[in-house]
Amino acid sequence: MLKKYVYSVMGFMLISLQSIHAELPQDSRRPGGIAVIPLGQEIKNVRFNQQNILISNENTQRYAILGIPLNTPIGTLKLETNTQPIQIKIKPYAYAEQHINVKNQDYVNPSDAQLTRYANEAKVQNDVYSSFTPSTWQALPHFIRPTLGQFSNSFGRKRFFNGEERAPHSGLDIPAPIGQKVVAPADGIVVQTGDYFFNGKTVLIDHGQGLISMFCHLSKIEVKQGQHIRQGEVLGLVGKTGRVTGPHLHWGMSLNNARVDPQLFLRP
Incomplete structure (x- = not known):
């Protein structure tokens, strides 16, 4: 009721x-x-x-x-x-802290060239996040988990890389073995793919009306930009590309250009 x-x-x-x-x-x-x-x-x-x-x-x-x-x-x-x-x-919400030891110093203190690359990649992704396209649905469809594995509850964590504070974690990490399938959590259009400095191999799906899902650190991308994808179809494989300490899927959700907790789209 x-x-x-x-x-x-x-x-x-x-x-x-x-x-x-x-x-x-x-x-x-x-x-x-x-x-x-x-x-x-x-x-x-x-x-x-x-x-x-x-x-x-x-x-x-x-x-x-x-x-x-x-x-x-x-x-x-x-x-x-x-x-x-x-x-x-x-209302207030107490997110945890996460202290990470990153061996590759390029991912902690990038060079000017690497920062320029990151800025260019971030702009392309932000253009997607700020977009608002018509939806093919009237009622928002339910979402499913994009891959198997126990959620780490990492969304929103205050992160410290080698003791240096960074931006809060804007996605949900799902530890999983390299090569495990990653599927679309709902229908949409693949609006961007790429191999990025921090995010590694990445896929972005537009579900309509400013709702975008993001999948990072993939070992392989199985879709192409512009492709229509259905819920449950494979979009890539789990990997450890980009800035990672081990294999996992980073699942991000953006709604009206705000990064939100992906777990809120799943049935309790």
């Missing part, structure tokens, strides 16, 4: 969701989380940080599904709509 409460606060609409339909992502209003917001019929579009927000239709109810950036401060966020703004509350 869907339970929702709508309050009026300071002239804005403050919405809280207690439980959601099984096909929707898990509602977790924290940095790196997802807010699943029921919409009234009068609301036609929703924007945040000048980005369009994914809208899913579940029977007669429409939802805005917002990705919350990892660097979001605790407090209240305001989303713009074609009517009145929507406010949601962001």
